Amino acid sequence: MIGNAVKTLLLNNEDSFLIPDEKVAHVMDTNPLNHALLVLTKVRYTRIPVLNREGEFVGLIGLSDIVNAMFDLTEIDPDNLTDLCVRDVMDTEVDTITQPYDIEYILHLSVDSPFIPVVDSDNHFAGIVTRKEILKSVNHLVHTLENEYTLTEKKQPERKIG
Amino acid sequence: MIGNAVKTLLLNNEDSFLIPDEKVAHVMDTNPLNHALLVLTKVRYTRIPVLNREGEFVGLIGLSDIVNAMFDLTEIDPDNLTDLCVRDVMDTEVDTITQPYDIEYILHLSVDSPFIPVVDSDNHFAGIVTRKEILKSVNHLVHTLENEYTLTEKKQPERKIG
Numbered sequence: 001m002i003g004n005a006v007k008t009l010l011l012n013n014e015d016s017f018l019i020p021d022e023k024v025a026h027v028m029d030t031n032p033l034n035h036a037l038l039v040l041t042k043v044r045y046t047r048i049p050v051l052n053r054e055g056e057f058v059g060l061i062g063l064s065d066i067v068n069a070m071f072d073l074t075e076i077d078p079d080n081l082t083d084l085c086v087r088d089v090m091d092t093e094v095d096t097i098t099q100p101y102d103i104e105y106i107l108h109l110s111v112d113s114p115f116i117p118v119v120d121s122d123n124h125f126a127g128i129v130t131r132k133e134i135l136k137s138v139n140h141l142v143h144t145l146e147n148e149y150t151l152t153e154k155k156q157p158e159r160k161i162g
Numbered sequence: 163m164i165g166n167a168v169k170t171l172l173l174n175n176e177d178s179f180l181i182p183d184e185k186v187a188h189v190m191d192t193n194p195l196n197h198a199l200l201v202l203t204k205v206r207y208t209r210i211p212v213l214n215r216e217g218e219f220v221g222l223i224g225l226s227d228i229v230n231a232m233f234d235l236t237e238i239d240p241d242n243l244t245d246l247c248v249r250d251v252m253d254t255e256v257d258t259i260t261q262p263y264d265i266e267y268i269l270h271l272s273v274d275s276p277f278i279p280v281v282d283s284d285n286h287f288a289g290i291v292t293r294k295e296i297l298k299s300v301n302h303l304v305h306t307l308e309n310e311y312t313l314t315e316k317k318q319p320e321r322k323i324g
Contacts, residue, residue, distance in 0.1 A: 002308075006308060147165075
């Protein structure tokens with residue numbers, strides 16, 4: 001459990017958590033890999049969301065997925081770039097979050113994910129929450145906490161030794 | 163300024179902050195790009211450190227740097243992979259840190275960098291501190307703080323209105 005004071009300070013920046021869908025580069029599950037390669041080389045994220053025709057979030061794809069697919073044993077085979085499409089190589093095992101944010105769950109997921117996709121109740125893609133924004137909130141928290149609160153150590157129950 | 167209680171809790175995990183050099187994939191500044199491409203497709207980081215012959219940290223290189231160099235206007239020219247070497251495309255504008263850690267500076271850098279290279283006083287590469295480890299510490303902090311401390315709101319000086 002995260003206490004209320006910490007939760008409030010972490011969510012201070014909440015309105016800027018979401019990078020909305022229209023600002024996040026994405027590809028469609030039916031796009032050929034060469035299109036995804038072009039998009040991925042132009043954006044700063046190394047994995048981007050994959051949507052289906054209905055606008056639902058269906059997975060993530062990264063440069064390494066594409067480069068791996070290009071490698072035909074030891075040689076690079078650029079034919080794979082047109083023969084395969086995004087849904088053939090994308091990662092579908094991706095945790096998503098919904099609003100209102102559960103900051104405890106977001107902080108937990110952020111340990112393993114550079115960003116977390118946000119979906120609405122119908123699984124339509126709404127945007128992403130990034131480690132960058134989370135770490136901005138953490139900076140705010142740690143710089144503000146002891147300015148706004150006096151911290152008094154609680155008496156710990158004594159532990160028996162031996 | 164970060165207060166002492168918060169600093170202590172954040173540095174609780176300090177010993178595991180550093181992923182030491184021998185566990186971090188890296189390339190040499192004189193390696194051809196096809197070698198760097200092979201290394202980058204095999205590791206989970208999208209940028210890796212570049213060292214010179216003396217073991218000094220000289221920059222970072224990522225898949226996107228290499229893929230950009232492969233693009234000859236609109237077509238992929240794989241010849242660039244053998245003609246160019248790592249130092250031709252690496253990023254040399256990289257902030258580094260030294261031990262003992264300044265957690266305030268680390269948290270500040272982590273907003274913009276997925277990991278921060280650690281060097282010794284002679285600029286020899288010692289390893290990296292990752293957002294993952296930092297966020298583990300943050301999780302520890304936020305879950306522990308209000309268990310171990312009682313937080314009392316400080317009286318804020320009243321602000322004159324009008």
